[in-house]
Amino acid sequence: MDRGFRGIAWASAAFILVLVVYIIFEIGGKALPAMSQYGLGFLTSTTWNVQTEQFGILPQIWGTLYSSLLALILGGVFGIAIAIFLTQDFLHSGLAAVFRTIIEMLAAIPSVVFGLWGIYVLIPLLRPVADWLHGSLGFVPFFGTSLSGPGLAPAALVLAIMILPTVASISVDSLRQIPYKVKEAAYGMGTTRWEAILKVMLPTASSGILAALVLGFGRALGETMALAMLIGNANQISLSLFAPANTLAALLASSFPEAGPVEVRALMYAALALLAITLIVNAVGLAVMKFATRKFEAER
């Protein structure tokens, strides 16, 4: 029984590895012509012009990282706060379970629905706030433009909501795994509730919470549909939260359907770049986690 299960687990792991390698290989192969044609300049150029066959994805790389980072900050803070709220006796345990289910249900909402919600609800709601911020604090680069519809802010907000279930539920699990005796130890030392949470519980759960953040960030980097609808698809690099931007995934989604053979090759290169970013982020995340684990936990 146990051995059978172990066999299945190994087989699945091996299958996933093979799949990842295969995907990299396949996309890499299709991207090869564009790679040799445009070289590394592809990553630093800012034009995407099918007529002149000039392709570059710096604005998309910027938009991908910027929107995901904003989403990570927002979704991370709220996700961890929710996890604390759900695990540290702020709620009756039955109620906490209900809340948790509701948050996990967010993950089941199709991203096109998030996109529609963003267009019809969030953007109209954001506009007065954005106008006010731009009007009174326009000298701050983050508020440097006004919001004329789709843009970075609505995209990042929706992304944050989309990664919330991931961050919150993994953080909940890692906080819940802490044995009761650790909490007793904290209170026994004379901590207040918040001191126990901030100085003992969160550090103890840090590797799990870090994993939650890495996964959330990975999810944000690759999110496609909602972003294609909300980010504005503009090839520009701006710090302003209200400016339209673009991401790699959104570029792929919106350009593929009508792309001719030349553009498809460039898009394959862009896809490879997105894949590379995601893999690097995950690898860095894993390394950080390993380091944190070594620091805080027993090496057993």
Added chain:
Amino acid sequence: MNAHSEMKVAAEVAAPASLGIVMNCQLEKVFYGDFLAVRNSVVPIEKNKITGFIGPSGCGKSTVLRSLNRMNDLIPIFRFEGKVTYHGQDIYDKKVDPVVVRRYIGMVFQQPNPFAMSIYDNVAFGLRLNGFKGDMDERVEKALHGAAIWNEVKDKLKNSGLSLSGGQQQRLCIARAIATEPDVLLMDEPCSALDPIATRRVEELMIELKEKYTIALVTHNMQQAMRVADTTAFFGVDISQGSRTGYLVEMGPTKKIFEEPEQQLTREYVRGEFS
């Protein structure tokens, strides 16, 4: 805030003349929900002595011990009726903040429970919590010496506290508890997870510690009570009401409790005639 200074004043004013009783637990009724767990027990804790709590399982030893620093407040259904005076101040008074109580009355638990931090940070935890500004290294070293574990860990203070053996972890927890120099140390079966050698070390340590601290010790092990406790409190279980309610049967010098107790129940228990 206010409660803090009151506790402090109480501790300092009483300190010189406090030969004698540091804490006095005058427990009337303790409930978990509707369940009456312990009733009518007066347990004075004497300064610089080890007071042992013995009795059959479920008689409320841990409950009484944890009432002494309000650890039981963590359990929502717990309810305490009575008084626990600490240098004359009732720690169950509404004005008193349990957080402050626990900084004066430290605790060592049955299961070693170091934090998932370095050995150093474990010991420094309470000092940092209290905003200690002095020489941290010195205090950490002193506490580790005090807990008789310095020689084993002095070269690996940066390693995780969880990387130590069970016995070392327990001594680390003792170091963590004494680093802030609390007044009273509560120990709930601190040796039950340890092997005989580690147990001996912790027992020797307790005897050293009582020079500076006042200790209340729950133990299941009669030999341990005889070896280390100056005073012993024997708790029994009253099943006459159809429920199981613990109460203090008898308390006195350890020798007397074990050799010539006044109560028949105590005699039977210490002779091992029932458990």
